[in-house]
Amino acid sequence: MDNHNEPHTISNLSAGLKNVNIDHRDNGDINMLQQHLSSQAPMEQSRIAQFFNNQPTEGFTLFSHRSAPNGFKVAIILSELDLNYNTIFLDFNSGEQRAPEFVTINPNARVPALIDHANDNTSIWESGAIIFYLVSKYLNENGECKLWSNNLVEQSAISSWVFFQTSGHAPMIGQALHFRYFHSSPVPSAVERYTDEVRRVYGVLEMALAERREALIMDLDVENAAAYSAGTTPLSQSRYFDYPIWLVGDRATIADLSFVPWNNVVDRIGINLKNEFPEVYKWTKYMMRRPAVIRALRGE
Numbered sequence: 001m002d003n004h005n006e007p008h009t010i011s012n013l014s015a016g017l018k019n020v021n022i023d024h025r026d027n028g029d030i031n032m033l034q035q036h037l038s039s040q041a042p043m044e045q046s047r048i049a050q051f052f053n054n055q056p057t058e059g060f061t062l063f064s065h066r067s068a069p070n071g072f073k074v075a076i077i078l079s080e081l082d083l084n085y086n087t088i089f090l091d092f093n094s095g096e097q098r099a100p101e102f103v104t105i106n107p108n109a110r111v112p113a114l115i116d117h118a119n120d121n122t123s124i125w126e127s128g129a130i131i132f133y134l135v136s137k138y139l140n141e142n143g144e145c146k147l148w149s150n151n152l153v154e155q156s157a158i159s160s161w162v163f164f165q166t167s168g169h170a171p172m173i174g175q176a177l178h179f180r181y182f183h184s185s186p187v188p189s190a191v192e193r194y195t196d197e198v199r200r201v202y203g204v205l206e207m208a209l210a211e212r213r214e215a216l217i218m219d220l221d222v223e224n225a226a227a228y229s230a231g232t233t234p235l236s237q238s239r240y241f242d243y244p245i246w247l248v249g250d251r252a253t254i255a256d257l258s259f260v261p262w263n264n265v266v267d268r269i270g271i272n273l274k275n276e277f278p279e280v281y282k283w284t285k286y287m288m289r290r291p292a293v294i295r296a297l298r299g300e
């Protein structure tokens with residue numbers, strides 16, 4: 001008995017396909033269709049297809065979006081390394097991120113993606129992978145890279161922070177923003193869960209930076225170190241209390257810079273870095289003042 005309530009199975013599908021009959025009598029129609037199509041004016045190519053048909057031969061192309069922190073994360077690294085790059089800001093409203101040509105370079109249909117034209121148009125996707133590609137290439141070509149390291153132990157410490165940024169920091173802020181502003185119906189528990197998780201992540205950063213601050217003060221403010229250790233003088237009185245500190249080593253690396261664009265948007269989920277996470281706030285301010293960061297965030 002034919003039961004219409006049964007879910008459709010593969011055998012329903014193959015039975016249906018058996019009814020599709022392609023024989024020589026259909027060829028006349030196909031020929032007519034082909035003639036009709038070839039008489040039409042050529043279809044206008046999308047700007048994405050045009051780009052892929054005629055790619056530059058040097059420099060990098062960054063695919064990004066005007067309000068995508070993950071895209072600006074990569075722009076900051078390109079800019080800091082003074083690399084020659086051009087940005088194509090995709091239009092999400094018209095679905096450019098799903099253009100077939102773009103999906104061939106990023107199967108996840110998201111920004112950022114990067115093409116290295118000088119390296120056979122090698123394409124890289126996922127912001128973390130792109131950042132590691134850029135600094136590794138730079139290190140190979142120049143023997144050193146100020147944003148990375150040639151020391152294995154330092155490399156692993158830097159990598160931990162970058163992975164933490166891409167897997168713990170960015171997605172939690174993204175979800176908090178989504179449930180606060182874009183979800184189809186209010187879900188207060190989701191807003192609370194993701195905002196709390198973002199606060200937890202900033203707690204981890206604040207603690208790490210505070211430890212770096214203490215180590216720096218003990219190192220540089222030698223004459224007062226004993227008073228700080230004894231707790232008779234608070235660290236905040238040190239002249240090094242506002243001195244720049246970094247997550248790894250004594251300079252800004254990709255560990256630090258990868259956090260900048262997302263730090264810039266957390267006020268929108270009700271987090272006040274200045275009041276709640278003062279070391280994170282000072283650290284972000286230092287990075288936001290760097291000329292290369294300013295240029296990248298302006299989309300220059």
Ligand SMILES: N[C@@H](CCC(=O)N[C@@H](CS)C(=O)NCC(=O)O)C(=O)O
Pocket residue numbers: 065067068069070071092097109110111112125126127128166
């Ligand atoms: N894990 C990815 C996340 C990429 C991602 O989610 N990008 C967003 C913009 S920040 C996007 O392309 N959204 C477009 C869409 O959802 O269709 C990365 O770090 O590259």
